[in-house]
Amino acid sequence: MMISPKSTPELSAVKNLDKFLNIKEQAFTIVELLVVLAVIVVLAGITFGTAxxxxxxxxxxxxxxxxxxxSQSLEDFRIAHGDYPVSVGPEDNAVTLSKALFGWKEFRGEPLKFVDRSPRSKLKVEAFIDPTKVLYEGDLPEDLKRKPLNVRFIDPWGQPYVYAYKDSKEWNNFAFVLYSKGPDGLSEALPANGIYDQNYKNLETNIDNIIVQD
Structure with a gap:
């Protein structure tokens, strides 16, 4: 039969010291773990931000x-038709742009109007842009002999590119305006005179707009 040694003040002190050291050791391990986790979080944030x-x-x-x-396709359209696609009227400007560059808009009549190409026209449909080279949404027929429906060229954020040319009586820009609304998808309405100047660019919702002159 084993006899446990009697508890003495010295023995109790040793036991308490052991417990204290164990607690300190465990606490230090937890602190180390938290430090490692904090470093991982920081590195992950840096990596995500960079990516x-x-x-x-x-x-x-x-x-x-x-x-x-x-823009180059619009220049080709101007050479063929004498002017850029006009965006005046009830039709969505982005739809007008795509119809024109896919060969389904033309200047016709007296006085001259910018209208949809007649389906009965015997002239060959002349597309000014390759649909495989640009993102778009809507119903684009494989055969461009059929009119595209609600097709819009879209930027990498899924927003239609903004296009305007002579869409008001106050228009005072010799060229067209074409830009992306950028990552936030927001943009103030273009001034009636069609001038995309620095004051317009500096508006809060326009800061991240992407325009060909940038």
């Missing part, structure tokens, strides 16, 4: 490239 920034930059570059492509 997000790279993605945004890539999307902005894509938008600029598409704006340049559409």
């Amino acid at each position: 997000s920034g790279v993605q945004t930059a890539r999307m902005k570059a894509t938008a600029r490239a598409e704006i340049m492509l559409i």
Whole structure:
């Protein structure tokens, strides 16, 4: 039969010291764990922020490239028809733009009006843009002999590009206006005179707009 040693003040002190050291050791381990977790969170935030920034930059570059492509297509349209697509009227400007560049708008009549191409026209439909080179939404027939319905060229954020040309009597811009609303998808209405100047650019909702001149 084993006999437990009697408890003495010295023995109790040793036991209490052991407990204290164990608690300190455990507490230090928890602190270390929290520090490691904090470092992981910080590194994850930096990585995510960097990746997000790279993605945004890539999307902005894509938008600029598409704006340049559409702009060149508009120049080709002007050479063929004598002027840019006019965006006056009840039709959505973005729809007017796509119809024109897919060959379904023309100047016709006296006085001259910018209208949909007649389905009975015997002239070959002449598209000014390759639909595989730009994002779009809507019903675009495989055969452009059929009229596209509600087609809009869209930017990398899924918003239609903003287009305007001679859409008011106050229009005072010799060229068209074409831009993306940018990541936030917001933009103030273009001034009636069609001038996209620095004052318009500096409006709060326009700061991240992407325009071909940028």
